Amino acid sequence: MIVETINRIKEEIGEEVTLVAVSKTKPVADIETAYQGGQRIFGENKVQELVEKHEALPNDIKWHLIGHLQRNKVKYIAPFVDLIHAVDSMRLLKEINKQAAKNDRIIKVLLQFHIAQEDTKFGFSFEEAKELLNDNEFVEMQNINVVGVMGMATNTENTSQVADEFRTLHNYFQIIKSHYFKFNPDFKEISMGMSGDYKIAVEEGSTMIRVGSTIFGTRNY
Ligand SMILES: *Cc1c(COP(=O)(O)O)cnc(C)c1O
Secondary structure (H helix, E strand, O other): OHHHHHHHHHHHHOOOOEEEEEOOOOOHHHHHHHHHOOOOEEEEOOHHHHHHHHHHOOOOOEEEEOOOOOHHHHHHHOOOOOEEEEEOOHHHHHHHHHHHHHOOOOEEEEEEEOOOOOOOOOOEOHHHHHHHHHOHHHHOOOOEEEEEEEEOOOOOOOHHHHHHHHHHHHHHHHHHHHHHOOOOOOOOEEEOOOOOOHHHHHHOOOOEEEEOHHHHOOOOO
């Protein structure tokens, strides 16, 4: 079922959109099943779980940290993480830059925006992000590559609200791209859309969806 679901979603979203299979709380065996079916990009939201699964599984998996990241844990994932989705402060970005330098790497990150109405969700406002992007400290960082933006819509049945929120993120992406990343072709990702709303997200221009429970089943925390 896991592989069939992945293939169905890939067909729905087309080749232009990347599928991150969100395997948090799920056993290594489930990831192996997906891997054998051809999936290579997996997302986790806890650092320790990510590190353990990275050690247990094949080296050509691209691991994405999709959840909130604490600064003191960056060092554990800096040697191998492929993409950090949820950068939401300058202090976190500085720590990622520092740990990436120690590992002689350039780490790809996304800037997380607060687009939902719930105030429990992390992320920058547009003004805060502009401040960061204009900051000399940011401009001088050598070991991070900002490749796009990320956001989570409100958890609601109101699909037009969800679409509005994704459209807002798409707008932020376009403005930021034209002002700050015109000459960086890597700045191209809009990470938005989960099990409940990825179809709307793709309609609104998502380039990367993060889907967990639809693929691996509901989670028991
Ligand atoms: C858990 C999680 C997802 C996947 O959620 P599903 O509803 O299971 O698809 C996506 N993004 C983030 C940031 C998550 O924490």
